[in-house]
Amino acid sequence: MKHVLAALLIALPLAAPAQEIREIIEEDIVGGFVALEEKTAAMVEAAGQDCTHPGLYDSYAAAFLAWARVSHLRFGPSEEENRAFALAYWPDPRGRTAKALRKMLADGDEAVLSQEAYADMSIAARGFYALDYLLHEEDLAEIGTAEYRCALVRVIVADIHGTTGELAEAWDAFAPMLTEPGADSPYRTEAEVLQVLYKSVSTGLEFAVDMRLGRPLGTFERPRPRWAEAYRSGLSLALLQEAVRGAGRLAVRLAAGDADVQARLKAELEDFHESAAALNDPVFASVAEPVGRFRVESLQTDLQEVREVVQVALGPALGVSAGFNSMDGD
Amino acid sequence: MPTRRGFLAGLLASGLAPRASWADAGSPAYLAAAKLPSGAFALFGLSAAGGRLFEIPLPGRGHAAAAHPGRPLAVAFARRPGHFALVIDCVSGEVVRRLDTPEGSHFYGHGVFSADGGMLFTTENEFETGRGVIGMWDATGGYARLGAMPSGGVGPHELRLMPDGETLVIANGGIETHPEAGRLKLNIPTMRPNLSYVSVDGAVVEQVEPPEAWHRNSMRHIAVRGDGVIAVACQWQGPMAKVPPLLATHRMGEALDFHDLGMEKDVQGYLGSVAFSGSGEEIAVTGPRGGVAVVADADGRMLRRLEERDICGVAPGAEGFVFTTGEGRVLTGHGAAGALARHGCAWDNHLVPIG
Numbered sequence: 120m121k122h123v124l125a126a127l128l129i130a131l132p133l134a135a136p137a138q139e140i141r142e143i144i145e146e147d148i149v150g151g152f153v154a155l156e157e158k159t160a161a162m163v164e165a166a167g168q169d170c171t172h173p174g175l176y177d178s179y180a181a182a183f184l185a186w187a188r189v190s191h192l193r194f195g196p197s198e199e200e201n202r203a204f205a206l207a208y209w210p211d212p213r214g215r216t217a218k219a220l221r222k223m224l225a226d227g228d229e230a231v232l233s234q235e236a237y238a239d240m241s242i243a244a245r246g247f248y249a250l251d252y253l254l255h256e257e258d259l260a261e262i263g264t265a266e267y268r269c270a271l272v273r274v275i276v277a278d279i280h281g282t283t284g285e286l287a288e289a290w291d292a293f294a295p296m297l298t299e300p301g302a303d304s305p306y307r308t309e310a311e312v313l314q315v316l317y318k319s320v321s322t323g324l325e326f327a328v329d330m331r332l333g334r335p336l337g338t339f340e341r342p343r344p345r346w347a348e349a350y351r352s353g354l355s356l357a358l359l360q361e362a363v364r365g366a367g368r369l370a371v372r373l374a375a376g377d378a379d380v381q382a383r384l385k386a387e388l389e390d391f392h393e394s395a396a397a398l399n400d401p402v403f404a405s406v407a408e409p410v411g412r413f414r415v416e417s418l419q420t421d422l423q424e425v426r427e428v429v430q431v432a433l434g435p436a437l438g439v440s441a442g443f444n445s446m447d448g449d
Numbered sequence: 450m451p452t453r454r455g456f457l458a459g460l461l462a463s464g465l466a467p468r469a470s471w472a473d474a475g476s477p478a479y480l481a482a483a484k485l486p487s488g489a490f491a492l493f494g495l496s497a498a499g500g501r502l503f504e505i506p507l508p509g510r511g512h513a514a515a516a517h518p519g520r521p522l523a524v525a526f527a528r529r530p531g532h533f534a535l536v537i538d539c540v541s542g543e544v545v546r547r548l549d550t551p552e553g554s555h556f557y558g559h560g561v562f563s564a565d566g567g568m569l570f571t572t573e574n575e576f577e578t579g580r581g582v583i584g585m586w587d588a589t590g591g592y593a594r595l596g597a598m599p600s601g602g603v604g605p606h607e608l609r610l611m612p613d614g615e616t617l618v619i620a621n622g623g624i625e626t627h628p629e630a631g632r633l634k635l636n637i638p639t640m641r642p643n644l645s646y647v648s649v650d651g652a653v654v655e656q657v658e659p660p661e662a663w664h665r666n667s668m669r670h671i672a673v674r675g676d677g678v679i680a681v682a683c684q685w686q687g688p689m690a691k692v693p694p695l696l697a698t699h700r701m702g703e704a705l706d707f708h709d710l711g712m713e714k715d716v717q718g719y720l721g722s723v724a725f726s727g728s729g730e731e732i733a734v735t736g737p738r739g740g741v742a743v744v745a746d747a748d749g750r751m752l753r754r755l756e757e758r759d760i761c762g763v764a765p766g767a768e769g770f771v772f773t774t775g776e777g778r779v780l781t782g783h784g785a786a787g788a789l790a791r792h793g794c795a796w797d798n799h800l801v802p803i804g
Contacts, residue, residue: 210629444774444798445775448719
């Protein structure tokens with residue numbers, strides 16, 4: 120009897136049974152991109168009324184946050200046609216977004232103002248970060264005409280909406296590749312599906328730690344508050360929270376088959392979200408003074424602890440290898 | 450009266466001291482960087498049978514090393530974006546020079562000596578312009594920076610010296626990075642990798658690139674055969690559903706040929722290293738993400754396949770090839786059946802042949 124039980128235990132799935140995977144794909148992935156498309160549709164409507172209207176800001180913030188929620192999913196339809204890049208060109212250490220937009224404003228080129236033409240523009244001039252700059256960079260008011268600026272806002276909004284529409288449709292069509300791995304799918308086994316989902320969690324959290332928090336933190340000698348994501352619109356912290364909600368929820372669901380790992384993930388995520396909610400510094404502006412810096416650093420530590428559980432517990436529970444060379448990427 | 454130490458220093462400075470050779474370091478066949486169980490990093494000299502001949506501490510994770518053709522000197526490069534490389538005396542184990550990239554540049558992790566050992570060439574990123582460059586260093590003594598020349602593309606990774614001794618062949622991976630964004634790839638939608646042949650005086654002699662549809666096939670690592678045939682190992686940066694062949698071969702003046710090995714998905718579109726066998730009749734590529742290595746003939750036809758977790762380093766060996774893994778194994782081309790040695794360390798990406 121003992122032996123039979125032992126054999127049964129070994130044969131049990133390690134984590135994330137098929138039903139859980141199905142729900143992840145349908146609810147969080149396809150559902151997440153559908154929600155994003157809905158939010159960008161609301162943004163199009165607001166921009167159509169008045170491109171300086173406060174309602175535009177609200178719908179823009181809601182759409183940007185909906186993007187952050189799915190921004191860790193960089194494979195499949197998000198990778199195809201450079202769609203994720205077309206929505207989110209950041210970080211931008213060479214300042215290409217600013218250069219491209221300033222040039223357009225200075226030139227006043229009408230030919231780029233159709234949605235079709237804009238879809239062929241340099242990706243640095245497209246997406247949420249371009250819109251963030253255009254709506255919130257103060258000295259832009261002196262370049263070109265107000266009408267042109269407004270038309271540019273509208274075309275970027277329309278372009279974002281177009282991309283999110285493609286994403287919602289393409290993810291819906293792609294879902295069976297993930298729920299039914301095999302010969303007709305790029306993923307031949309459930310293990311490969313788990314691997315790509317796990318990698319999304321892991322790279323999403325890495326990006327949050329190193330870029331979303333790491334860039335404004337800079338170094339102790341040289342903090343870089345102006346390197347915070349979307350600091351102009353005041354959304355830096357909110358984007359971080361939403362990104363961690365997205366990647367964190369995926370991590371928790373992937374751990375469904377291992378109650379211990381799942382409980383540890385939930386506890387670490389809760390710590391992070393409590394610290395984030397208590398931060399009271401929406402753009403990490405305080406990284407340059409000691410107390411503020413300490414708090415942002417400790418938020419980063421909280422997130423590192425989430426990552427740690429993902430790496431040392433979730434990965435092995437899913438049977439995902441994390442070899443010295445295979446994870447290096449060089 | 451001059452002191453003995455002063456006398457020796459004078460001899461060294463004048464280049465009259467009897468030159469040490471690789472024999473003084475135990476005649477290693479290979480160099481490899483590794484992570485030790487303690488978490489520290491080291492550069493190892495390995496015998497042809499995979500035995501440890503020396504072990505020299507490194508300050509951080511290495512990537513590849515360059516072996517001096519005559520003297521027992523190794524240049525160890527930090528993992529990108531690294532700002533320094535160490536010239537190590539493999540007899541004494543001491544760091545004899547530290548090379549720092551000029552302001553605005555960093556190393557990409559590979560380097561090669563000139564045929565006479567007098568110059569060292571290094572792949573670098575001039576990051577404010579995003580231009581790939583080849584740094585040139587005086588390897589006869591002080592390792593002074595002699596200058597830099599264009600690599601012919603963006604993100605140069607591995608470079609090798611052609612058999613003529615006067616041309617460098619460079620895998621420009623096409624991927625733009627910036628130290629302010631860490632290891633993040635900034636230009637995937639627009640990347641254009643290429644293979645460039647650049648003469649040591651800086652002239653771009655020839656360039657070939659993958660077809661437009663495969664512009665995300667980052668050419669990273671290369672091996673050179675004695676007759677000038679190049680094998681290129683790529684890393685696909687696009688959707689896995691569209692993964693193209695990852696091994697290419699090229700001969701100057703001819704077209705770039707890609708070879709489908711039927712394992713592109715198994716390795717998740719990512720090859721780690723490439724080598725020709727000692728005879729030149731075979732090519733081996735490693736896919737650490739699939740725990741797979743594939744041996745093909747020199748025309749790129751798949752011959753056999755090895756399964757071994759985290760396999761990555763490969764170099765010519767007595768029985769065709771020698772492979773290293775992130776789990777400490779040193780193997781022949783026969784895979785686990787041909788285990789040469791097992792060490793308690795994790796071998797890093799590359800196994801560098803000496804001589």
